[in-house]
Amino acid sequence: MMIDIEKWQEIFNTLSQHKLRTALTAFGVFWGIFMLTILLGAGKGLENGVIEDFKTIPPSAWIWSQSKTQLPYKGMPVGRTIQLKAEDVDGIKNHVPSVGQIYAQNSVGIWGGSPAYTVYKDKNGSFSIQGTHAGMANIHQQNIVEGRYINSIDDEKRRKVAIIGSRVRTQLFKADEKAVGSDITISGISFQIVGVYKTSDTNPGSTEEEKIYIPNDTLRYSFNQINWVGSFVIIPIPGIHAAVAEQDVKNYLAEKNKVDPKDLGVFGSFNLQNEFDKVYGLFTGIKAFSWIVAIGTIMAGAIGVGNIMLIVVKERTREIGLRKALGATPSTIINMIMQETVFITAIAGYTGLVVSVVILELVSKVMDANGGKAGMFRHPEVDFKTAVAALIVLVIAGVLASLMPAAKAANVNPIVALQDE
16 A cells, blocks of 8 residues: 555644644643553552562461350360361371361460570570471571571471571671571570571561571470460462362361351461452552553543644635545545544654653663662563553544544535635
8 A cells, every 4th residue: 555645744744833732732642641551560560569579479378276166066065275286287188188288387475475585695585486397488488598498307306496587696696607507595495596587578567587487396395385286377289279278177177176167266267369369359450440540541632632633624624625625525534634633642642652661661670770679569561462452542542533523524515615714
């Protein structure tokens, strides 16, 4: 198809005669695309930050004994306290097929009680003690910066070893002092430090690095918690939602301990995968809100373009009448007005898209230079599909903006137009 150079020259000449008006007309569309891209990019940056923080955490659920029984069941009275036990781990593994992994957890100074008094040489402090197992570093959002994590041999032999948070290290050790391999005394019991960790939790109020972790069975036998377990961490098998495994475990524990299935408060739980689902739903809402606001802005800009083009048609009434008198068809007139309108919206929108993408890239580079994150905000970006969708919205806006002025131009009466002053 041949390009009508004369027609495009005419469009450029018309626009250049009213530069300020053309610029102001285009700004509405520019701003709409610009805001759409910036809002979507910012939403993606927030999403990237959250996903980055939690991508190593498997879908999991925590289950604990919460309150006494409130309903009689199978001859058992109300008011019973159901304790979780270490033997329940094997029972759940053998009887709950939706569970892929299960870890027992105990603690000191976390769910009530006093933190453990800890001493190293002439320094001391009171810290919460948490039981852990080999393979739980990702669940606890821990990154080992010195030494190693608890391993399976530590679990099996109930070794008196510990990993400490970086703030614990700061309080007990000098900066140039070696922590790994040193012995600390926790509530009068000696433990050897095998690792130091930092948390990947970006919550400003997090106290995770103020804890000491030891093998869970070591904790149970060292701190008189042999007969019970504080909580279970449940990880479902692949393809199963954590909520399903959570409910299956509760049902098993209820049946084993003769608890009425309707007695819902006996076992407490927290499902991390449910929280993930809520967060992802929030991001979907943010995207929808961004599209609604931006499309509204684009349409407002398109209406502005349409109004200006109506004025242009009015100003060019004699010209349009002359064209029709010389044989121009209505379709030719409509095509001329639509080309001019779509051209303005396309250039303005594409410029807005380019400028916003450049700004997002600059922000991302600045963040990379400063560690790649700002709290929970990381790498703002707009993917290719979003850019294509924005351009589609842009074309639709241009077409809609041209309909009314094009129709008005096509309906110009040549005789009346040639008499127009």
